[in-house]
Amino acid sequence: MSSPSARGRRGRGRRAADQVRQEILQAAGDLLLESGMAGFTVEKVAALAGASRVTVHKWWPSKGALAFDGYFTVVASTLDDPDTGDVATDLTTQLRAFVHLMRDTRAGLVLRELIGHAQIDPELSTALRERYALPRAQRFIDTLERAKRKGQLRADVNSEDIVCQLWGACYFQLLVTGRPPLTDEFVTSIVRNMLVGIRTGPPTADDAGRRPAGVS
Amino acid sequence: MSSPSARGRRGRGRRAADQVRQEILQAAGDLLLESGMAGFTVEKVAALAGASRVTVHKWWPSKGALAFDGYFTVVASTLDDPDTGDVATDLTTQLRAFVHLMRDTRAGLVLRELIGHAQIDPELSTALRERYALPRAQRFIDTLERAKRKGQLRADVNSEDIVCQLWGACYFQLLVTGRPPLTDEFVTSIVRNMLVGIRTGPPTADDAGRRPAGVS
Known part of the structure; x- marks a missing residue:
């Protein structure tokens, strides 16, 4: 289920997990601002972040939760x-x-x-x-x-x-x-x-x- | 395109036109509150009001316009x-x-x-x-x-x-x-x-x- 990416796969340490999480959020926000909800899928976010779909689903129970967290991340600053x-x-x-x-x-x-x-x-x-x-x-x-x-x-x-x-x-x-x-x-x-x-x-x-x- | 109804067809006088208009609005509002947007169509509203689809379209340029006018009519009071x-x-x-x-x-x-x-x-x-x-x-x-x-x-x-x-x-x-x-x-x-x-x-x-x- 995982997608290869230029960034490669992450390790399983605590810091790495946090980093993967942050990169998924950033990818979700970027994709949303670029494509709107019509082009927003968990698969695309996972691919962009170099993470597996299973990993994404582990942290976000739904596409909506991922979308809002991603939105929040990119506009928070x-x-x-x-x-x-x-x-x-x-x-x-x-x-x-x-x-x-x-x-x-x-x-x-x-x-x-x-x-x-x-x-x-x-x-x-x-x-x-x-x-x-x-x-x-x-x-x-x-x-x-x-x-x-x-x-x-x-x-x-x-x-x-x-x-x-x-x-x-x-x-x-x-x-x-x-x-x-x-x-x-x-x-x-x-x-x-x-x-x-x-x-x-x-x-x-x-x-x-x-x-x-x-x-x- | 017209649908027969228990109320029958209207005449073409000014008062009758106003009355048809009001009955279309009432039918639109009633249908909306009963079925939500999923069940809301111009055809159904026309049938409920005993009017033709052409007549409805003459007054309302879109389904959305009809829906909001109907909503407004039934909640206005x-x-x-x-x-x-x-x-x-x-x-x-x-x-x-x-x-x-x-x-x-x-x-x-x-x-x-x-x-x-x-x-x-x-x-x-x-x-x-x-x-x-x-x-x-x-x-x-x-x-x-x-x-x-x-x-x-x-x-x-x-x-x-x-x-x-x-x-x-x-x-x-x-x-x-x-x-x-x-x-x-x-x-x-x-x-x-x-x-x-x-x-x-x-x-x-x-x-x-x-x-x-x-x-x-």
Whole structure:
């Protein structure tokens, strides 16, 4: 079942296994960005990585899991998590990196395709959630929780809900409204709305945690 | 090409044409909720409505357009737009009606399937945008603009961005995170976050439009 490759077969030591794993992930991501889901097979990934199909299946239970892990691997480096000490800057930087990726690279098309298939394929739906959405969300939640600990965000807000209102806004544009392209200005607007709120008028009893002007 | 039906053929007057149109839409929506996209064809819709396939194609350029218009027709009555005079109440009511529909009826599965196919089918993607997303968004934008005119929302916020941050949050749960089920509490949380903001601390110069406490 194994495919020969220019890189040759790996040994069975721990370090070698990690390396094979990483090369499979890289191959999966590269193939996905090049061919989309239509051209994505476990066989092709195994051949590209110089690994056997059995090895690939040992680590990834399904084609969907491999696709999302591969996608995540090749785009991860573009989605670093800054820690400037200012939550508005950190959120804006993270969202703009995502928006840039969706707008200016093939990753946007591929992610749309992966999420699209996930709506009609239960196996891919599980992979989307476990291999992509939740790990990605966790990074953003970490940023929000750090800001809570620093007192920059209200302690009573639910970080998962904020992820939905910031990342969800971008995904909504990407998947549903198809409004032309995601812009840096859009990110600025949604972060500001989220931080400051959209309501006029003085704070009320409902605004626990927001201090009125002049109280430091 | 026409299919006989229990309802019989329609006349050609203006009122009759409107009626045929409405019955085709109803049939399309009913079929979709019953069979999903797998069992959805123009032929079946025409037969159910007692119309010809030619008539259906005259009004709907594609199967996707018919599917989204049909979906919109059968769920529209459950998504009325309240006008209580209080924007928080109106937004919460609209979002809860949607959340209820997604969680407690087959509409959620069908909408996921339609949006899923739209990611990999350009014709369905256009239909999603033009026949579903933009008309639905417009209703919500109307509510937001009304609240701006009443001075309940800041005049400088972009209503389309707010739609993304409220509806987008719900769609993100539905399509991406797959977090178990959309709840009324989730809606309460995201509306409150949106109106009040999540930041601590006193308003800054960036908060134009928010008046400090004590100034009426």
